[in-house]
Amino acid sequence: MxxxxxxxxxxxxxxxxxxxxxxxxxxxxxxxxxxxxxxxPTSTVIHIQSQTSVLDHVIWSLFNTLFMNSCCLGFIAFTYSVKSRDRKMVGDLTGAQAYTSTTKCLNI
Known part of the structure; x- marks a missing residue:
């Protein structure tokens, strides 16, 4: 006023x-x-991609393949960990997480 x-x-x-x-x-x-x-009026949109880290457990699977290969579970775990790494490189995080969980179960 x-x-x-x-x-x-x-x-x-x-x-x-x-x-x-x-x-x-x-x-x-x-x-x-x-x-x-x-x-x-104009608007600005910023897309922020979250950096989700998917572990592939390759080293753990390789160790189980060489030293604790009971019923060939170590070799199967190593195969799934390589598949998980391939899915992660392609950008399929859902597929990579599925293979990772399988690898973890096989390694345990």
């Missing part, structure tokens, strides 16, 4: 001291509608 104070001299009589009145003017500005800009 814009407040202005104006002082006016109003003579009530010519033989006495001058009478001053304090007048207070208030002005309000109402905004009606949106501002009229010729340029339409």
């Amino acid at each position: 814009n407040h202005t104070v104006q002082t006016f001299f109003t003579p009530t009589s010519t033989d006495g001291p001058p009478n001053y009145e304090m007048l207070k003017d208030e002005h309000e500005v109402d905004v009606l509608g949106a501002p009229h800009n010729p340029v339409p």
Whole structure:
């Protein structure tokens, strides 16, 4: 709001001291509608990709293949870990996680 104070001299009589009145003017500005800009508003969209780390357990599977290869589970785990690594390189994180969980179960 814009407040202005104006002082006016109003003579009530010519033989006495001058009478001053304090007048207070208030002005309000109402905004009606949106501002009229010729340029339409623009928006910026930023896509943030989360770096999900999928472990492929290749070293663990290789160790189980060489030293604890009971019922060939180490070799099968190594095969699944290589498949998991391939899926991760292609960009299929869901497939890579499926192969990783299988590899982990076989290694345990």
